Amino acid sequence: MSLYLKYRPISFDDVVEQDHIRDILKSQVKNSECSNNYLFFGSRGTGKTSIARILGKAVNCLESSDGNPCGKCDNCQTIAEGKNLDFVEIDAASHTQVDNIREEILEKALYTPTKLSKKVYIIDEVHMLSKAAFNALLKIMEEPPSYLFFILATTEINKVPDTIVSRSQVFNFKRLSVEYIAQRLEYICDNESINYQKQALKSIANMSDGAMRDAIKYLEQVASLGDVIEENVSVFLGVLDESRLEEFIKIVRKGDFDKVIEFIDNLKNSGIDMYNFVNQLLQHVDKKFMEDPKFYSYFSEAVGETMTALKTYPVSDLVLKTKVYRIINELGFSAQKKESISEDESNNFSDGNIDSGPDKPNLNVEGKEKESSFDTKNSEKVEDSKIEIDFQDVFGKVLENVDKTAIKTILKRYMDVKSYESGVLNLVVINKMQYNIVSKVENKQYLEKIFAKFMDDGFSGIRIHYQSKEDYLNEKL
Ligand SMILES: [Zn+2]
CATH class of the missing domain: 3.30.300.180 (DnaA, N-terminal domain)
Known part of the structure; x- marks a missing residue:
């Protein structure tokens, strides 16, 4: 079993970082005050689907305590095994299913549940639904039968129709902090007897950009090759120290193209993926953005343009060198601007x-x-x-x-x-x-x-x- 699945939260009490959401949902379950329609939004890997499952189980659990699902009763178990027909999970992002969604929602949702007290629909990446599917959903959400329970999740709430949003209880999932992710990785390493350096875990956490799923996946990759130490992390994930990213930006600003070539060649020789490098560079720029919006907006736009090319072009370092060469030339156009x-x-x-x-x-x-x-x-x-x-x-x-x-x-x-x-x-x-x-x-x-x-x-x-x-x-x- 992958580490991610093994360590995903199974009760509300396992959810630490989204405590603002956890506490509300727990108390709703405890007091039987749940709504029929929920909408969870936030960036990927922040626990939306995990919490949706916990909630779906909790409202159906036969022996829930303090709002948590017990994990042992018949309902909890059949749901966990994916065998309960009253518990439906749909990923709207996978296209093959999209066509069926409308049918699924329109026709099947209205039958009363046979095994559970609440019929649960978890629709992930709900913003990908077709207009017809949204309409079908909306019709039901307007006057939902009491047994019907929708938990919608999305990374792009701005693409979800207002009519759906306004009929849902909306929860905003915050990005997980680097500290929290690093702590969780530490816990997993201790449990799995994986040797690690704290700094290496922090680098992984940094790289995962607030997404626990990615962090654990990276951890697993690095661990499969030996101890989780900085050296392995930077080789296998291509994680660069912030100071190196800074160094790159500095030489670009200086217009020192020789140094740029040297830098990129070094990256290539250490086996660092260019796409990964640009990705980290942009994340770094995002953090520094307000320090110099004028330069960084130009820089990130220009560098960002290489990303598609980097995925397909065979000599990736050349793509980057060419782009940076243009950036430097562009910046050099007005010496006064540089001054x-x-x-x-x-x-x-x-x-x-x-x-x-x-x-x-x-x-x-x-x-x-x-x-x-x-x-x-x-x-x-x-x-x-x-x-x-x-x-x-x-x-x-x-x-x-x-x-x-x-x-x-x-x-x-x-x-x-x-x-x-x-x-x-x-x-x-x-x-x-x-x-x-x-x-x-x-x-x-x-x-x-x-x-x-x-x-x-x-x-x-x-x-x-x-x-x-x-x-x-x-x-x-
Ligand atoms: Zn239970």
């Missing part, structure tokens, strides 16, 4: 951990320079930059005073000041998930208190807005 990037390098972020690129307010000034050509300095711009620098100062102070890690990260990477109007400081967040977190009442109030310490007397509060990354950049540049 202004390096100028800003001295102007670091207030918390001092950023080693390259202008910070957000400077970018704004730079963006304006681009509009009005590089050498003219008009008065409007100077005035603007004064206001911006003031905000930067406040923003920096607020950052120093935030002691909640999650909020700090959001502030640093995803937030910016938009405007200050009649006492209200407008802040913008460029990531929907982060926006949802930070605009929660308690978090907003928390931030407001800190901002209040550093704003002028007229300050009456903050307002948080969501703006897509693209819109934000369009406005800035």
Whole structure:
């Protein structure tokens, strides 16, 4: 049995990271307050299907305790063995099944269950359903018979029709933290008597991008070749240290093409897959994005374009070299642009951990320079930059005073000041998930208190807005 299957959670109590969801569902089961329609969304590998199964079992368990399925009764067992006809799992992403879904839902769902008290439908990647299937689903969801139980899961909630969303209890599955994944891997290694280095587990966790399933799969691959140590991890998974990714970005910015060639050749010689490298590079860029949106947006778009080619082109390092050569040339077109990037390098972020690129307010000034050509300095711009620098100062102070890690990260990477109007400081967040977190009442109030310490007397509060990354950049540049 694969490690992933062996270690997937079987009761609510095994679910540690999604505790906000676990607790609600457990209490609903305990108090028989379950809804008929659930919609779970979040990135892959965050436990949506596992929790859907637990929930489906829990509502049917004959001896559930504290909301958990017992795992032993007839119902729990037949479900676990996949033998219960009243428990249907559909993966809408696999095309062969899509045609049957409409039929399945329309015709079979309406028969009362024969073995279970609730007839459970788990539909994974529900956004892939056809329009006809959605309509069929909607019809039933509007007035569901009490025995019918839908748990829909998706990685792309924006593709699920509003009509479905509004009829479901919606749960947002957060990405699993690197620490949590590493801990879980450690637990598995201890249990399976696998030798490991903690740092190696952390690298695997990092690589898995918040998805437990991938992390355990990677662990299994590396473990099949010996001890789970850094060396094996980097060879077999092609995981690069952040400092090496930084180094690559640095030499690209410098325009040092010889070094780029050397770097890529080194990667190739160490057996690192180019696709994997670009993937890691982009993930790294995503983390650093707000430090220099102008450069990184260009860079990630350009490098990202190679990904399709890397999958099919036989000499993959050549694809990458060619692309980077173009990037460097492109950047070299305006020497002045480069100059202004390096100028800003001295102007670091207030918390001092950023080693390259202008910070957000400077970018704004730079963006304006681009509009009005590089050498003219008009008065409007100077005035603007004064206001911006003031905000930067406040923003920096607020950052120093935030002691909640999650909020700090959001502030640093995803937030910016938009405007200050009649006492209200407008802040913008460029990531929907982060926006949802930070605009929660308690978090907003928390931030407001800190901002209040550093704003002028007229300050009456903050307002948080969501703006897509693209819109934000369009406005800035
Ligand atoms: Zn049971």
